[in-house]
Amino acid sequence: xxxxxxxxxxxxxxxxxxxxxxxxxxxxxxxxxxxxxxxxxxxxxxxxxxxxxxxxxxxxxxxxxxxxxxx
Numbered sequence: 001x002x003x004x005x006x007x008x009x010x011x012x013x014x015x016x017x018x019x020x021x022x023x024x025x026x027x028x029x030x031x032x033x034x035x036x037x038x039x040x041x042x043x044x045x046x047x048x049x050x051x052x053x054x055x056x057x058x059x060x061x062x063x064x065x066x067x068x069x070x071x
């Protein structure tokens with residue numbers, strides 16, 4: 001189902017969170033799930049960028065990312 005942010009999904013999110021969770025924690029969980037869902041949809045639709053283009057956009061080079069243990 002496309003619009004899966006329903007009561008059932010909300011219940012599942014709440015049920016998997018620790019008992020001492022906060023509203024901010026719940027909002028964060030929902031946000032993260034939305035971002036991942038959007039990213040997967042973009043990927044499936046071919047809306048992606050090569051990693052070297054992303055690094056260039058942010059002024060990073062392969063040597064910069066390697067120096068920080070990434071890439």
